Amino acid sequence: MWSRVVSVMAVAIFACMVSVWPGQAGTPMPHDGQQAQSLAPMLEKAMPAVVSISVRGDVPEAQKLLLADPVLRRFLGMPEVKSPADSRFQVAGSGVIVDAAKGYVLTSSHILEAADEITVVLGDGRRLAAETIGIDTPTDLALLQVRGTGLVQIRSGNSDALRVGDYVVSIGNPYGLAQTVTSGIVSATGRMGILGQGYESFIQTDAAISPGSSGGALLNLDGELVGLNAAFVDDADRKVGIGFAIPINLAKEVMRQLIAHGGVRRGELGISLQDLSSDLVRVMRLAVGNGALVTQVRKNSAGNKAGLKAGDVITAINDNPMRNASELTNFLGLQFGENTLRLEINRGGKSLSLSRGRRSTHRHQPMTWGRMS
Numbered sequence: 001m002w003s004r005v006v007s008v009m010a011v012a013i014f015a016c017m018v019s020v021w022p023g024q025a026g027t028p029m030p031h032d033g034q035q036a037q038s039l040a041p042m043l044e045k046a047m048p049a050v051v052s053i054s055v056r057g058d059v060p061e062a063q064k065l066l067l068a069d070p071v072l073r074r075f076l077g078m079p080e081v082k083s084p085a086d087s088r089f090q091v092a093g094s095g096v097i098v099d100a101a102k103g104y105v106l107t108s109s110h111i112l113e114a115a116d117e118i119t120v121v122l123g124d125g126r127r128l129a130a131e132t133i134g135i136d137t138p139t140d141l142a143l144l145q146v147r148g149t150g151l152v153q154i155r156s157g158n159s160d161a162l163r164v165g166d167y168v169v170s171i172g173n174p175y176g177l178a179q180t181v182t183s184g185i186v187s188a189t190g191r192m193g194i195l196g197q198g199y200e201s202f203i204q205t206d207a208a209i210s211p212g213s214s215g216g217a218l219l220n221l222d223g224e225l226v227g228l229n230a231a232f233v234d235d236a237d238r239k240v241g242i243g244f245a246i247p248i249n250l251a252k253e254v255m256r257q258l259i260a261h262g263g264v265r266r267g268e269l270g271i272s273l274q275d276l277s278s279d280l281v282r283v284m285r286l287a288v289g290n291g292a293l294v295t296q297v298r299k300n301s302a303g304n305k306a307g308l309k310a311g312d313v314i315t316a317i318n319d320n321p322m323r324n325a326s327e328l329t330n331f332l333g334l335q336f337g338e339n340t341l342r343l344e345i346n347r348g349g350k351s352l353s354l355s356r357g358r359r360s361t362h363r364h365q366p367m368t369w370g371r372m373s
Contacts, residue, residue, distance in 0.1 A: 094172040308354065
């Protein structure tokens with residue numbers, strides 16, 4: 001009797017395993033009745049627009065001696081070198097052709113660091129020299145331009161319309177394996193504080209994103225580009241991963257500014273901020289527990305002209321609640337100079353609304369990113 005029970009259990013477990021196999025990370029793809037839909041027709045149109053980015057350059061002087069250490073190089077999985085003078089490096093990433101007529105390719109800025117030679121490899125094997133139009137390190141985005149015929153661009157979607165649970169597909173070149181497709185769902189949107197640097201509003205997905213996938217495409221099931229692969233978090237054995245992508249709506253605004261100015265012009269309010277603590281709330285007798293405390297307002301700044309004062313607590317911007325100073329700073333960094341902000345503040349226990357356009361000449365220094373794909 002027990003042998004029959006065990007056999008039934010084994011069959012049931014195997015059936016459960018088979019039922020989730022088609023999806024990435026246990027996510028089954030949508031079905032039409034009993035017939036599973038194929039992503040092949042959509043991918044056949046989208047994949048030619050996803051390219052491989054090959055980058056060569058010189059290792060900075062400060063890193064040459066460090067990278068000459070054979071033990072460190074083995075630990076990092078890097079090839080052996082004969083001497084510190086052998087300092088050329090080569091990395092690979094992914095990119096997406098977003099304008100075939102002009103040859104514009106969006107990719108991740110971190111793969112271009114210290115590059116002096118950038119090559120875009122098309123799906124048909126052609127290799128095209130690429131020119132850098134602009135780089136925006138805080139959002140990890142870069143725009144390249146290539147000259148070639150027969151380029152295929154990808155259709156752009158609306159990342160603001162994404163919902164948790166929507167199916168998505170990632171295309172990239174992980175570990176140098178060109179034109180690799182993985183699938184999953186949108187796990188969350190608006191993720192911040194993941195890498196702790198730059199400005200973040202990531203799409204989180206369980207579609208596999210691995211080293212080499214950076215700059216690749218995140219698509220909806222209509223084959224529209226909704227995000228650019230950016231980073232991943234996984235365990236030591238790389239068995240369970242959480243991927244992040246930059247929303248295409250943000251990428252398009254960065255791209256527009258890179259084309260127009262060669263860089264991104266961000267506004268700033270001209271204020272200093274501090275997180276609220278329970279002690280601050282008690283000592284200052286504040287009427288709110290969440291928000292960012294204004295500690296300084298610079299003269300003639302946009303914040304000064306809008307009427308902000310030291311001691312104000314900013315609780316929301318454009319109807320988006322602000323829980324702390326970091327969240328507010330991140331939100332401002334993802335706005336652009338032409339925008340007008342509507343601030344909700346608490347001053348002396350009273351709620352007020354302020355509205356003011358922002359100055360737009362703030363430039364950011366390059367940052368060092370954490371675990372990027």
